[in-house]
Amino acid sequence: MVTHKFHSVTSEEVALSSVDCPGLKQLAENKKVRITPLRERVYHFVRHAKDKGISAYQILELMKKDNPNAKPSTVYRSLDYLVKTGIIVKIECCSKFVRKKHLSSQTATLFMICATCGTIIQHVDEHIHSYIENNATEYGCTVYKKDMEIWVTCPDCRVKQSALFANM
Secondary structure (H helix, E strand, C coil): CEECCCCEECCCCCCCCHHHCHHHHHHHHHHCCCCCHHHHHHHHHHHHCHHHCECHHHHHHHHHHHCCCCCHHHHHHHHHHHHHHCCEEEEHHHCEEEECCCCCCCCCEEEEEECCCCCEEEEECHHHHHHHHHHHHHCCCCCCCCEEEEEECCHHHHHHHHHHHHCC
């Protein structure tokens, strides 16, 4: 079992099967990208981490269970490729990778990261996208990365914090 501050992922949770990846195969065909068995495996680790994300070294630990010779560079190359294709995204502020729920690279995604539990909430909003584009254009800039990260307290943690303070 790999444990980190926000989430635990067991190798049983990420066992691969052909039934588990039809969406990835369809996406690869639509985007005309090449998904190797290694990239597919890395994608599955990211996918099964759900809204908590997973780090490259956590993926490496999981891969070493089946292949003790797995190297960090192999994992990073696969992650870089999947990020470049827009299938996954790296949350820079906490070095975690998550599956991008809205695959349009044309619209800004707001990633709200809970500072308490690490849950990553994804939100796509055309108004935010337009605001960013319009202001960048006004300043003579071109936007190349349309994803934003902000730290929040998620609804579950807010409820827990309220209950904690109510009992004091």
